[in-house]
Amino acid sequence: MIVKEGIARISVPDSYSRKGPGTRSAGFYNSAQHINRDLTIMALSVLKPKNYLDGFGATGVRAVRVVAELGIQSSISEINPASLRIIRENLEANKVSATIYGEPFQSVVLKGLYEFIDIDPYGSAVPYLDAGLAAVKNGGYLGITATDLSVLTGSVPSKTRRRYGAFIANDDHRHEAGIRLMLADVVRRAATMDRYVTPILSFWHGHFYRIIVRVRNGSQKADRSLDLISTMNFREMYSDFYEDIDQGPVWKGDIEDASIISKFLENPPEHVSATSVDFASRLAGENASFMFYEMADAARSLGVNLPRVNELVDYLSETGSRAYRTHFSTTGIKFTGSWQQFIDAFLSVSGHA
Ligand SMILES: C[S@@+](CC[C@H](N)C(=O)[O-])C[C@H]1O[C@@H](n2cnc3c(N)ncnc32)[C@H](O)[C@@H]1O
Structure with missing residues (x-):
């Protein structure tokens, strides 16, 4: 069947997912991620990278929209042959072109100097972060989607420890804690490569987190960014009402660039939905304090x-x-x-x- 998203008409399997994480299948399309793609389009409209890699194509909806709505030269990587056929159909049906690689993301990132690399796998982004961070152009961007929220929010502490080397209390603060844990992981990985990361956009929506970060070379700035990662203790920060537990380590710096958000809100790209613009307008104050x-x-x-x-x-x-x-x-x-x-x-x- 055909679904409409932004300016694009996308051919998707009849069993596509309307909400929640969705089932894995060729041409995987999850309409609950429409807001993720809209906010990516909004950010790209201001960041204006020279090129874009849709690292996990599925239907190719991201790249189709990036080319059709913003005119940014794009490439797509995808390893499932049936998905590759759907991607070709979708590019053709929308009269746009993009370079398609039927190879793993990890090898495709090495093919060019991408200015924006989009990492949107099933589940955790962790297995792909080092490849993306190492390959993205100096001053370029990574967009990273994570759906391993139970791990990032600490609902199974042993998994949080294994995957992120951290403890998160899984309380009412868990989604800001989870995003900050994800950012800490990205910042630390970048630092091992003498690179540093500046968050542009960070948000939670339903079953996923999405962050967009700028990546630049610089060992001293990488050191300084590591200074912004440490544990937090709500009893020390707030009051005796909270247990005396150290959570994290988490990222304590800014989680977004408010000037970029206000730029895309002033002039939202034509084809993003009003719901997405309204959601984005609610992100503007997130840097006001560390945690809420x-x-x-x-x-x-x-x-x-x-x-x-x-x-x-x-x-x-x-x-x-x-x-x-x-x-x-x-x-x-x-x-x-x-x-x-x-x-x-x-x-x-x-x-x-
Ligand atoms: C969550 S879906 C991507 C959804 C898509 N980005 C969107 O916005 O609709 C993940 C896709 O990545 C593909 N995939 C899995 N491992 C991959 C790899 N190493 N390299 C490239 N694609 C991969 C899967 O076949 C699947 O189609």
């Missing part, structure tokens, strides 16, 4: 009901500190003030001051 304050925890620790989130955000913003909603939790707030200021405001807004 969780209102549900404050309510539990004080034994009072939750006030309205927007009311608390407005109140906190009036204290002279910055406050934003976070996309990592419906009751989470990024706030530059202290836990005590947060609690005082919480009590005032909920009528318990």
